[in-house]
Amino acid sequence: MRLIRGLTNLKHFAQQADGPLANGCVATIGNFDGVHLGHQTIIDQVHEKALELGVPSVVMVFEPQPREFFQGREAPPRLTAFRQKFEALLASGIDIVLCLRFNERFRSYSGMGFIEDVLIDGLGVRHLVVGDDFRFGCDRAGDFALLREVGEQRGFTVENTRTVTVDGERVSSTRIRKVLAENRIEEAEALLGHPYRIRGRVVYGRQLGREIDAPTANLLLPHMPALQGVYVVSATLADGRVVDGVANIGLRPTVDGKQPSLEVHLFDFAGTLYGQRLDVVFRHALRDEVKFDSVDDLKQQIARDFDDARAWIANHGSSATGH
Secondary structure (H helix, E strand, O other): OEEEEHHHHHHHHHOOOOOOOOOOEEEEEOOOOOOOHHHHHHHHHHHHHHHHHOOOEEEEEEEOOHHHHHHHHHOOOEOOOHHHHHHHHHHHOOOEEEEEEOOHHHHOOOHHHHHHHHHHHHOOEEEEEEOOOOOEOOOOOEOHHHHHHHHHHHOOEEEEOOOOEEOOEEOOHHHHHHHHHOOOHHHHHHHHOOOOEEEEEEEOOOOHHHHOOOOOEEEEOOOOEOOOEEEEEEEEOOOOOEEEEEEEEEOOHHHOOOOOEEEEEEOOOOOOOOOOEEEEEEEEEEEOOOOOOOHHHHHHHHHHHHHHHHHHHHHHOOOOEOO
8 A cells, every 4th residue: 555645746756657547546635534344435435445446545634634723732532643644554455545734825725726736636536435525625615516517527526435333323433432531441442443552662751650560652743632631551662462451541631741652551561661662451440540649559540450350350351372
């Protein structure tokens, strides 16, 4: 799979006679936050048509996501960071991910400008899969009807996305965020079609965990997470081992945290993880994140968290391998 970043690189590939977009493509557009069951169905639609036409399949996403650009810190929390999203799309078999920078220049595109510059001149789109409520362009003139109208004139077709429902309600990133915020982990997994996980690189922290007999692997999060609190987790290490543990995700109010982070304590593990990428799967919610009066109070609560987590794992099964 190929990643194309930005309009300049897109135009570069579009000009190549033997490039990946030489014969056009089948594309879809969206945030694809979480790459959930609904997204997976859209990807299947794109795949089917791309195989029929013999052209690449393309997913177009934006960084930052549009609501993050317009709302800043008030934007909804992300389910997945860009790299994790890209990895999920890679696993889905998509041929090309086009990531466009959503900035002042991009937001100034008119509906027709976006169609001409990006869809036609850039991608050479032959078939487009988008929701019938899709809107675009600074003039808000871009919608499903305009796409179909221009497509009839310029030689591409437009198809509405298929809706996926679970328990009679549409699967969406918004619904999954709500479920995660309420710590309904199993329900979120059912809507995602896979366990909820966060991947990231282990960085140096304040070393407080070692001082209170609870060493942690610290992962900085570029965005506010969709869930906050203390959880039973399993973590896949760089060497493929899976280790059970407990994680705190959020702002660490007791130690005046300001940057969202994920701190993972791995049971019965000895070793150094700095610089490694961890894949952390959330299995069960233990409690909300709480500000304690003292570090000693925090230490006592962490000991209780460890006991509660081990008891839950004993009843529900360990994910650990390689011990």
